[in-house]
Amino acid sequence: MPLFEMIGFDACQRSFCIAFAFLSGETEDDYEWVLGRLRSLYTSCNIRLPSVILTDRCLACINASKLVFCNAVSLLCLWHANKAVLAHCLPIFTAQERLLAKLSSIQITDKEVSSRWKEFYTGWHGIISSSTESDYKDRLAAFEKKYIPDHVEEVAYIKEVWLEPYKEKLVKAWVDLHAHFGNVVTSRVEGIHALIKAYLKTSQLDLFEAWRTIRHAILNQLYELTYHQSYQQTQMPLGLSGSLYSAVRGWVSFEALRKVDEQRELIYKDDSPALRPCTGKFTPSYGLPCVHRIKELLDAKQPLSLEEFHTQWHYKRDGQPIHLIEPQRIERRKENPRVAESSTQRCASAFEEVNHQRRPPKCSSCGGVGHTRVSKSCPNRYQGLLSEPAVVEPASDITTTSQTTEQIVGRADDQLLSQPQAVHRALSPAQSVIEVANAASSSQPVSQDMSPQTSPQASPQYRYDSPEAIYRRYTASRRKWYDCQSHRSKRTDRLYRKAMGLPPRYKKADYNWCLDWKEMGQLCKTTGKPRKWTKEEMTAYIDWSRAEDQRVDAIVANEIKHNPQERTRRGFGAIWRQIEQDSREQQALHGTITPNA
Secondary structure: OOOEEEEEEEEOOOEEEEEEEEEOOOOOOHHHHHHHHHHHHHHOOOOOOEEEEOOOHHHHHHHHHHEEEEEEEEEHHHHHHHHHHHHHHHHHHHHHHHHHHHOOOOOOOOHHHHHHHHHHOOOOOOHHOOOOOHHHHHHHHHHHHHEEEEEHHHHHHHHHHHHHHHHHHHHHHHHOOOOOOEEEEHHHHHHHHHHHHHOOOOOOOOHHHHHHHHHHHHHHHHHHHOOOOOOOOHOOHHHHHHHHHOOOOOOEOHHHHHHHHHHHHHHHHHOOHHHOOOOOOOHHHHOOOHHHHHHHHHHHOOOOOOOHHHHHHHHOOOOOOOOOOOOOOOOOOOOOOOOOOOOOOOOOHHHHHHHHHOOOOOOOOOOOOOOOOOOOOOOOOOOOOOOOOOOOOOOOOOOOOOOOEEEEEEHHHHHHHHOOOOOOOOOOOOEEEEEEEOOOOOOOOOOOOOOOOOOOHHHHHHHHOHHHHHHHHHHHHHHHHHHHHHOOOOOOHHHHHHHHOOOOOHHHHHHHHHOOOOOOOOOEOOOOEEEEHHHHHHHHHHHHHHHHHHHHHHHHHHHHHHHHHHHOOOOHHHHOOOHHHHHHHHHHHOOOOOOOO
């Protein structure tokens, strides 16, 4: 038994099944009976009758639909019409072309025949796609003039079978007068038919099993349709978020809004349809505002209303849309000029503004805190202009003598100026210990007899491999590099590390490694209250550790090269004795670092 399928589409342009019927035949009476049952179903459920019915060229079905749904417009499937013209005219056209070539004693290839057929077929498509009645008449006349009398049979078939009886159901000039919403082919029915066949799997089921299978397919389809509409009511694409759609969001489908947005984009084209008179075809056929109506709303700064959309595009929901007026944008005074307009930084509260204390600047020339390198208080401001550094005489009322002693590791001054990269690498045997003493003279002699109560306390001393000593050597090396630069050049730690060939930063795993108890430890406990190591101190320690590894590797490689017997195993005792000797040599080389009092 043939299965008759009736389908529709929702606001989201998704197909759904309306009804099914197993027919005993395919006569006009059979179609009239099943369409009558469908009409009674519409009436019992208080559903509005269909306004457009799209079928193929089945005369029995077309006649039955006219009797049952007399107020509905009947349209023909354009795809079936194209395939019918192709199936009927192509063999005749090909044979006629070869016959004409033979009579004219001209050899014609298959490629030439195919090219001429494509031209003929394109002419048929041009007639069908005529947007106005005058265009239709002009194109049909040109088509007849070109292919008559050579292809009179093909032209006669097109006119007598399709155009003369069904031009109002096929040609765009008449089809666009009805609300078809872009559906001019029955491909949706073919898709639903394939879906039902996938559920049935065989044609040998009885009526009850077929009903159960179709019911299962419809329930799944209903679930998908409900989910899709619910999703669209709560979401909104970014491209449709303008104020033009503010009153219809969540009330009409995305597909309708995208169609309207396509019309809006036509306004800004060079050959915009908005510059020409309205043809009045888009709104009746799609139930959406055309480009001219959208331009009027944009010029008036008004949003789209729900009445602009056909009810086919509406979601099924209660209530009425509320037009939300966009709030007036107020240009706020920029209170913090240091924060960019696009910054997402939180504005400070009132108490935070009161309690906020800006960190004092740090000079990039001398390293002092509280001024910059262009400040008058910077002692190195005019260093590049002076031939000799200025000597500051001590005040006459100073009665005490201050002396600061600091030991740093570095090369000789002549090597330092010629090879700045050697400042930081203070681990080779060629390096020497330099003591820098700053003594301030006094107008009164200092008494050499100091009582035990007034004698200064002994300062802690650091080994050469302690983190404190390593960091002091690092800062001393950096300070010497700063002194070698011109007074106008920048002096930053990043530039120093780049000049020394050191990496700008290390990985997080390296910093975690140096905080191990076998290396630096978690806290610095040598200066009063324990504190955490700074990142600069940890970076200096990693630099020293890697340089020390390279130094030891170089020593071992040199011993193996000059004394191959060193490759033999000597035991742990010999290794420890060699480590102790190397440690004593390094301690004697670098000395003991005494911090500033």
